[in-house]
Amino acid sequence: MSDDRSDCFPKPRRLSPEVQASLKRYWRANIKVMATLLVIWAIAGLGCGVLFADALNAFKVGGYPVGFWFAQQGAIAVFVVLVLVYAITLNWLDAKHHAEIENLRNNDGEVIE
Secondary structure, X not given: OOOOOOOOOOOOOOOOHHHHHHHHHHHHHHHHHHXXXXXXXXXXXXXXXXXXXXHHOOOEEOOEEHHHHHHHHHHHHHHHHHHHHHHHHHHHHHHHHHHHHHXXXXXXXXXXX
């Protein structure tokens, strides 16, 4: 029995250079969004909750020091907001990418995907 499994898996289709460029732009934008949001989360969670807690404790929210509030609830609230921002931003980015691919398909007749 032969170990040649090339007939089991379809060969991947070659992408046109325009589609490759579009995918590269999409992933570059996605990584930029993720990196930005992760930095914001790190600043909110680690910075405000731990590193800057003493300075933030001079202010109060609902009777509690802000440093304590960030350590207990603020970082979680920021995380939830960042997840929402990521979802909205990626929906926009996906729509933009799909429109770009559709535009390539309309201009060239057929895009090799």
